[in-house]
Amino acid sequence: MSHWFLKASLPALVLLLCACSRDPQKAKQQYLESGQRYARKGDHKSAIIQFQNALRYDRQSVDVLHHLSESYLANRQPREAYAALMQAVAIDPNRVDVRLNLGQLYLGARDFKKAEEQANFVIQHDPKNATGHQILGAAMAAQNNHPKAVEAFEKAAQLAPQEASSFINLGLSLNAAGKRAEAELNFRKAVDLDPRSVPAHLALGEFLARTGQLESAEQALQKGIDANPEATGLYLAKADLLAAQSKTEALDALAATLRQRVRKPETALALGDFFARRDQRERAIQEYRRGLELAPQHSELKARLVEQHLAAGKVEEAERWNAEILRDNPKDVQAGITRGRILLAQGKRDEAINELRQQVTRARDSAQAHHFLGLAYVRNLQAAQAKASFQEAMRLDPGFLPARQSLAELQMSLGELAAAREVAEGSVRTFPDNAAARSLLATVLLRERNFTAAREHLSAARSLAPQDPAVLVMLGVSHAAERRWAEAEREFESALKLNPRYSPALAELAGLWVLNGQPAKAIARLQAHVAANPEDADTYLTLGSVYRQTRDYARAQAAFERVVQLAPRNMQARLQLASVLQEQGHLDQAIEQFEYSLKLEPRSSSLHALLGTARLKKGDAEAARQHFEQGLALDPSSAVLANNLAVTMAEQGGNLDAALALAQKARQLAPDLVNAADTLGWIHYQKGLYNSALPLLEEAVRKAPESATYNYHLGMALIAAGQKERGRTHLETALRLKLDAKDAARAREALGKAR
Structure with missing residues (x-):
């Protein structure tokens, strides 16, 4: 049977190929129509293939190039769309539909001058083309030429009086020009023209909200929802309005209605994004999971879960969901980039850089891939490479x-x-x-x-993004920097009114109160917040910091431990916890925290410095020296590490010449660092160079007169230089300031000999 099929079908195939070769126009038309069918179904990848096949038979077909450009745009390939349109214009410069598409492409690329040129060309050839006037109006508005924008949109409305979009755009331009009453009339006219127009209801609702007519805005959006019960965007716009007014019960009811009416994964995605924007991470995750129940293979929902878990510091959960995406599509560049970010979050910097380099190789035109590679270089202390990556991302996508x-x-x-x-x-x-x-x-x-x-x-920025609490926090910070406390507090509270869960605003507000001697007020506010939001690691971190500032180390420790429980990879919390443990004398526990942190960030010179210092306090000078050496190898320009290593070597009875070279390096790197002056002076003393030692040790005591160690060092050097009376004074001061036992014994011995 199979042999008969081959014998019968091969001649037919030959005849078909021959027919096509004899009539290329018919072949082109067949491919063109096939591509159009795919495009109508939304399968633009297949449409592109068919349009490209059509071009094989007629490379001068403007119709095919036009359709190809539209499918490229729908498939998010703007560069390819632009190339197709420019080829079409070169063939037929007077094709109005091609010029319109080119103008819209320029608008999307924010090249408003070129968009204006295309619109003017269309209007010159077809003065009654409403779309041409729309593009011209948009280009003028983007260039802040509001009178010209209004003029263009008014003409578009005259030419297309039944198009709601004409009046929406006119309303937007009138509002930008300060003509609010006329703007509102046009928004309402758009709604009257097309009650099912979602953009019209959104434009009216946003206008009313921005002009303080909140109740009217709610009503306008609800009217849109009633006319379009499955329009998710209208629900979310009303949700934003309710959230801004802290109408929690109404918001929850609205979200429940949306879930019930529109059981689609895209709706779960949009609702999850709404909660994510408001820092309600757990609710966002619930919505994304609900969407996956409707569509278990939905990669975008999985990608959102990855982002939320990464933001929460739950790297293992993020890795699990990202692995699912890669299992379904191993060549997914976005998931590959995320794998690099996860490796970075795990402290595997070299592996992260290698992964992100691979993704850059796979997608050389991806600004995002270059950007995240740059961030990995930043974490790896490779500033030059980071700059190059960021600049390449900017070159690839200036927007x-x-x-x-x-x-x-x-x-x-x-x-x-x-x-x-x-x-x-x-x-x-x-x-x-x-x-x-x-x-x-x-x-x-x-x-x-x-x-x-x-x-x-x-x-x-506040005018452009009135719902963004970050802008208000920055305004508050600017006031606080000039000690304008009342204005700063007002901005921080305004940010929290917009988003009660916005932890940066709460942190700044608490810091402001502590700075003004009101730590109890800060603690009460933070405690109330974590009681209502027990999963908020950021606010626990702030609470721990305030407790630490008030020397309530036990409560500070509990707060930092809670952060570590919620976000095990939170480095700031672990470092704060280690410091609090040190302050309570729990050196072994502090060292455990530093060592865990070093596993997360093995190339951190600062962590080696902290661990070395802790080891030195514990009396383990050899381990301390190793950490200082490793840290200095990672960051040769660290004055702190050079100084600490010099101290350790000198105290261990090591090579004083090598210790002296390190101390001189620290002094050169940080001439104002008081430790560096003391260390260099003390090593000069140990080498018997008393005249070189005294100016440095005197500088240290002058800058830090309450330091027992500095007074001890100066006293010993003065006695050795023959200035016994001054030396005794500084040694007695050192003993009064509670010198450590070993040095105290030496000080007393020196005092006895100097009498």
Whole structure:
């Protein structure tokens, strides 16, 4: 049977191929129509293949290129769409539909001048083309030319009086021009024209909310929900409004209604995102899991779960969900990037960098891959490579703001404030209406202590993103920096009114109260918050810090232990816990915390410094020396490590010349570091160079007169130099300041001999 089939079918196949070769136009048309069918079904990958097949038979077909560009756009391939459109324009410069698509593409790429050019070309060739006027209006609005935008949208409304979108855009432009009454009329007209238009109801609701008409905004959005009971966006807009007014019961009821009416994974995704934005991580996770019950293979829901678990410090859970995504699609670049981030969170920096390099190789045009590789380099103390990665991400996608933020933050950490300001100012020039860009520039200006300019940009950011508590917190910080306590407190409270779970605002507010001598008020507020939110690790961390500042070490320890329980990889909590344990004399437990932290961050020179210091206090000088050496190998420019290693070597009776070289290096790296002056002076004393030792030891005592150790060192050097009376004074001061037992015995012996 199979042989007969082959014999019968091969000639037919040959005839089909021959027919196609004889009539290429018919073949092109068949592929074109097939591609259109796939596009109508939403299968744009298959549509692209069919349109490309059609082009094999007619490379000059503008129709095919036009459809191909639309499928590229739908498949999120803007570069390929642009190439197809430019090829179509080169073939037929007067095709209006191609010019319209090109104008819309320029709008999406934020190249508003070129979008304006395309719109004007369309209008010149077809003055009654409403879409051309819409594109022109959008380009004008983006360039803050509101009168021209209003003019263009008014023309579009005249040409398409039954299109709700014409009046929505006109309303937006009138509002931007300050004509609020006219704007509201146009939003309402859009709703009247098309009661089922979700954008119309959203535009009206947002306008009413922004103008303080909250009850009317709720009613407008509810009217939209009644007309569109499955429009998730309307529910979420009303949810935002209810959350801003702290109407918790109404919000919960609305969410329940949405779940009941729209049982789709996309709705669970959107509702989960709503709770995630409001830092309600557990509720977000519940929604994503609910979505997976409806669609167990939904990779986007799994990706959201990965992000939430990563944010919570639950790296193992994040790894489990990400592994599921990769199991279903091993070549998923996004999941590969996330695998690199997970490795980084696990402290496996070299493995993370290798993984992210692989993803960059697989997706060289991915700004996100380059960005996360840059973040891995930052963690690995490779600043030059990090800068190069961030800059490449910016080159690939000038609109990818996270890369700009990371580059500016790195530059600030390196003290390169002018370079950071240049990056931030470029972001504002590119995105003048982006709140995050404004906040980035404000951050740099705050570092430069230019508080007035910072607040100007933050005020603009607040207008652009009125529901973002982070902007209000930054405003509060700017006031606090100038000791304007009342204004700072007001901004922090306003941020918490927007989002009661926003831990940075609560941390700043508590810090403000502690600074103003009100620690009890801060503790009461923080205790109330963690009682209502027992899973909030960030606020437990703040509470522990306040307890520590008030020397309530037992409660501080309990708070930090709770953070470690909730987020085992929270380095800040472990370091704070170790410090509190040290302050209580529990050195062994403190060392355990430092060692666990070092496993998480094996390339941290700071952790080696802390561990070395703890080991030294415990009397294990050899282990301390090893940690100082390892830390200095990781960061040769660390004055603290060079100084500590010099001290350890000198105290162990090691090579004093080597110790002296290290102490001189520390002094050179940090000339104002009082420890470095004392260490260098003490080593000079041990080498019998008393005249070299005295100025350094006197400097240390002058800067820290209450230090028992510094007074002891100076006293011993003065006696050795023959200045016995001054020497006795400093040794007696050292003993009064509770010198440690070993040095106290030496001081008393020296005093006895000097009498």
